[in-house]
Amino acid sequence: MHLAGGRLRDFARGCDVLGGGGGGxxxxxxxxxxxxxxxxxxxxxxxxxxxxxxGLVMPCTFLGAPAIGAERIGTCREAATxxxxxxxxxxxxxxxxxxxxxxGFHGAASVALAAHAGLPMLDADGMGRAxxxxxxxxxxxxxxxxxxxxxxxxxxxxxxVHAGDGWAERMARSVVVGFGDRxxxxxxxxxxxxxxxxxxxxxxxxALRIGELIGAAASVPDAARAIVxxxxxxxxxxxxxxxxxxxxxxxxxxxxxxxxxxxxxxxRLEVGHEYLAVIxxxxxxxxxxxxxxxxxxxxxxxxxxxxxxxGQRVVAFALPCPDVWRTPAGLDLVGPAAxxxxxxxxxxxxx
Amino acid sequence: xxxxxxxxxxxxxxxxxxxxxxxxxxxxxxxxxxRPLTTAAASTVMPVVVEELMAQAGPRGVDLAHIQQxxxxxxxxxxxxxxxxxxxxxxxxxxxxxPVAVVRLGAATTSLPPLAGWPAELRSSVSIAEACVxxxxxxxxxxxxxxxxxxxxxxxxxxxxxxxxxxxSSVFAAVAPGHELAAAGLLRAELGDSVPILLSHEMGGxxxxxxxxxxxxxxxxxxxxxxxxxxxxxxxxxxxxSHAEPFLARNDGSIMTVDYALTRPLLMHGAAAAxxxxxxxxxxxxxxxxxxxxxxxxxxxxxxxxTAGSAQLAAGPxxxxxxxxxxxxxALVPTTPPIGGSGCGLPQLAAAVDRAKSSPRDLPLxxxxxxxxxxxxxxxxxxxxxxxxxxxxxxxxAAAVGVAVAPISGExxxxxxxxxxxxxxxxxxxxxxxxxxxxxxxxxxxxxAVTDFEESTxxxxxEPTVLLRARAEGPPxxxxxxxxxxx
Numbered sequence: 001m002h003l004a005g006g007r008l009r010d011f012a013r014g015c016d017v018l019g020g021g022g023g024g025x026x027x028x029x030x031x032x033x034x035x036x037x038x039x040x041x042x043x044x045x046x047x048x049x050x051x052x053x054x055g056l057v058m059p060c061t062f063l064g065a066p067a068i069g070a071e072r073i074g075t076c077r078e079a080a081t082x083x084x085x086x087x088x089x090x091x092x093x094x095x096x097x098x099x100x101x102x103x104g105f106h107g108a109a110s111v112a113l114a115a116h117a118g119l120p121m122l123d124a125d126g127m128g129r130a131x132x133x134x135x136x137x138x139x140x141x142x143x144x145x146x147x148x149x150x151x152x153x154x155x156x157x158x159x160x161v162h163a164g165d166g167w168a169e170r171m172a173r174s175v176v177v178g179f180g181d182r183x184x185x186x187x188x189x190x191x192x193x194x195x196x197x198x199x200x201x202x203x204x205x206x207a208l209r210i211g212e213l214i215g216a217a218a219s220v221p222d223a224a225r226a227i228v229x230x231x232x233x234x235x236x237x238x239x240x241x242x243x244x245x246x247x248x249x250x251x252x253x254x255x256x257x258x259x260x261x262x263x264x265x266x267x268r269l270e271v272g273h274e275y276l277a278v279i280x281x282x283x284x285x286x287x288x289x290x291x292x293x294x295x296x297x298x299x300x301x302x303x304x305x306x307x308x309x310x311g312q313r314v315v316a317f318a319l320p321c322p323d324v325w326r327t328p329a330g331l332d333l334v335g336p337a338a339x340x341x342x343x344x345x346x347x348x349x350x351x
Numbered sequence: 352x353x354x355x356x357x358x359x360x361x362x363x364x365x366x367x368x369x370x371x372x373x374x375x376x377x378x379x380x381x382x383x384x385x386r387p388l389t390t391a392a393a394s395t396v397m398p399v400v401v402e403e404l405m406a407q408a409g410p411r412g413v414d415l416a417h418i419q420q421x422x423x424x425x426x427x428x429x430x431x432x433x434x435x436x437x438x439x440x441x442x443x444x445x446x447x448x449x450p451v452a453v454v455r456l457g458a459a460t461t462s463l464p465p466l467a468g469w470p471a472e473l474r475s476s477v478s479i480a481e482a483c484v485x486x487x488x489x490x491x492x493x494x495x496x497x498x499x500x501x502x503x504x505x506x507x508x509x510x511x512x513x514x515x516x517x518x519x520s521s522v523f524a525a526v527a528p529g530h531e532l533a534a535a536g537l538l539r540a541e542l543g544d545s546v547p548i549l550l551s552h553e554m555g556g557x558x559x560x561x562x563x564x565x566x567x568x569x570x571x572x573x574x575x576x577x578x579x580x581x582x583x584x585x586x587x588x589x590x591x592x593s594h595a596e597p598f599l600a601r602n603d604g605s606i607m608t609v610d611y612a613l614t615r616p617l618l619m620h621g622a623a624a625a626x627x628x629x630x631x632x633x634x635x636x637x638x639x640x641x642x643x644x645x646x647x648x649x650x651x652x653x654x655x656x657x658t659a660g661s662a663q664l665a666a667g668p669x670x671x672x673x674x675x676x677x678x679x680x681x682a683l684v685p686t687t688p689p690i691g692g693s694g695c696g697l698p699q700l701a702a703a704v705d706r707a708k709s710s711p712r713d714l715p716l717x718x719x720x721x722x723x724x725x726x727x728x729x730x731x732x733x734x735x736x737x738x739x740x741x742x743x744x745x746x747x748x749a750a751a752v753g754v755a756v757a758p759i760s761g762e763x764x765x766x767x768x769x770x771x772x773x774x775x776x777x778x779x780x781x782x783x784x785x786x787x788x789x790x791x792x793x794x795x796x797x798x799x800a801v802t803d804f805e806e807s808t809x810x811x812x813x814e815p816t817v818l819l820r821a822r823a824e825g826p827p828x829x830x831x832x833x834x835x836x837x838x
Binding site for chain 2: 031032034035036064065066067068070071072073074075076077112154155177180181220240242243297298299300309310311312313
């Protein structure tokens with residue numbers, strides 16, 4: 001399988017769905033991916049089984065503030081610079097790139113980074129959705145060390161952080177501050193034989209498939225139904241947003257009032273960087289780490305948490321998160337309490 | 352005849368219809384018309400406008416000599432400017448599109464080079480050369496890269512004699528425009544004074560790519576805009592209005608002088624919607640309202656919301672000729688959704704009304720455009736979410752009234768560290784820059800004033816950073832002296 005042409009658009013749409021309202025919008029990273037593929041050719045997507053067991057898998061992602069990234073758009077060659085340093089440090093070739101965060105902007109951006117680094121993408125990612133923070137990845141739960149964190153800016157300034165777990169993210173963030181709030185980083189570098197239990201497998205093909213389902217659906221609610229049917233999710237409701245106060249980084253509730261067949265229902269949506277929970281009549285319908293997605297039926301876009309506005313016509317649905325997040329250790333890291341919610345985790349179960 | 356009397360003539364052109372109004376300096380609307388358009392060009396419309404408006408206003412003692420200003424707005428610029436892929440219906444500005452050269456100051460920005468992602472046809476018809484050379488700023492105002500003057504001079508020699516204009520953009524130009532200004536000096540020395548050099552910081556807007564795209568489109572249109580301005584002034588002379596100063600309407604519903612618009616033709620995009628909203632609010636006396644636009648058959652086409660008498664602008668960028676630009680236009684909610692939409696009628700209107708609002712508060716819905724009365728007459732009853740639905744007086748020509756009474760505006764945007772010791776000085780200077788921008792666009796220097804001053808923080812940035820946005824408004828200048836007469 002490879003990513004190029006129209007598949008890139010499908011893939012980006014799927015990334016936006018898996019973002020669950022967080023991670024920024026993949027549609028803004030799509031031009032980067034399209035240009036990178038035009039320049040370097042299609043990006044191959046490979047399963048771990050097709051790679052040499054002792055080859056290195058390199059996660060790679062953008063870090064920093066969106067307002068800076070809008071001006072300092074970078075080269076995407078940062079990934080190639082980082083690759084060189086990782087190979088010199090480990091004395092082994094990197095054989096594939098791993099997308100850290102499939103949900104939202106970073107899912108689509110990782111295609112651009114892989115293309116410029118001349119690497120195929122592993123059909124996997126670190127989250128299976130979007131989360132804030134560097135350590136909310138499956139690699140962390142599997143005990144893979146993030147060291148060394150290798151960071152680069154667009155002028156090939158490179159910093160390698162050897163700080164140990166717990167300190168890696170802190171130190172890496174202060175390096176990015178030194179870069180001026182924009183950089184590219186790689187952490188949790190693994191060998192291929194480490195990968196099997198340490199990543200979310202199949203994420204890239206899942207996002208692509210979701211995008212294909214959206215493209216084939218006759219209407220936006222139909223797309224939601226098709227995704228839910230294929231990926232064991234639940235359709236929550238169709239409705240209109242009757243209250244929303246999006247503020248970057250703040251916890252704010254939004255209200256969706258049912259329309260059509262859902263007339264008379266009132267849903268409370270807890271909104272942070274992403275959609276955190278859906279509550280109806282005091283009953284929790286879905287919470288993090290399951291993926292709550294809200295489609296705007298008017299534009300067909302998956303709405304980012306900060307894009308929610310009064311008056312939007314929407315369809316909301318939830319998809320189960322990867323199993324690793326449903327373990328006790330996983331819920332400690334990314335369960336409702338980790339996002340400041342005093343709610344029990346009630347897994348989404350397909351009806 | 353009262354020699355002190357002063358009137359403004361407003362003209363708003365859509366693709367296939369136009370509206371015109373004559374407004375007294377105290378705001379009284381003396382005459383208005385709304386008609387289909389055979390050729391969407393000011394030169395063919397102007398004689399009809401003057402004849403019909405004067406037929407209405409003449410008996411009220413108005414003479415052509417009383418018309419001191421002529422304000423013109425258009426619905427979209429891409430068709431008018433002859434950009435490929437735009438809808439037909441406009442008589443396109445003749446002449447060459449481009450050719451331009453594109454310079455980006457910021458070598459390490461090649462993840463998307465200049466014009467990457469542009470429609471191929473447009474790109475090849477607009478640009479002959481693009482370059483990313485070292486330069487630009489960082490958020491703290493220091494150099495992103497030192498300006499590569501040698502590369503700029505080499506590029507200038509390569510394009511010399513082959514371009515009609517040059518578009519220059521740079522990283523964080525809104526924070527520190529110094530490199531753009533220095534580059535303009537170098538380019539001018541090589542290319543001569545006759546080649547306009549457009550700088551992205553003058554276009555405003557954050558986001559390197561959107562700002563650059565807007566700058567390139569403006570540069571490409573300059574030759575055509577010159578021709579259009581010439582024909583516009585000539586058409587005023589032909590109808591006996593050589594003494595009246597022409598103004599052009601812009602995206603946000605304010606107006607600018609023709610000279611100002613010459614290097615910023617893109618700003619004319621989407622003006623008609625903003626003017627319609629302004630006119631509707633004024634005519635109905637409702638500064639907080641929703642405005643529905645209609646077609647000639649009485650069908651609603653779009654809804655927008657009005658606060659403090661002006662249309663609300665969309666948060667996002669505006670696509671023109673398939674290119675994302677930093678231009679902000681009215682947040683119009685079409686009654687036909689962009690996907691899966693069909694038909695237009697009452698349920699679609701009600702949905703668009705709800706979507707155009709920013710809160711559940713019910714607001715009056717002002718219906719304007721050629722089919723306004725027809726739509727209001729066919730409404731079976733109250734519309735959900737509205738306090739009333741009304742058709743203000745002269746609703747068909749609301750956009751023409753809106754342009755006739757529009758102010759001139761200027762904006763200044765500035766980012767700086769919240770820890771700066773010069774914060775108050777920077778705030779003061781930003782307000783002065785907004786006032787200066789309005790005067791530059793043609794506002795009366797005596798009465799122009801800062802009407803809006805927003806201060807916010809840039810999210811997720813480690814160094815606390817303040818974003819200032821100042822807006823000044825004022826009435827258009829008076830005392831225009833005729834400088835152009837048919838010999």
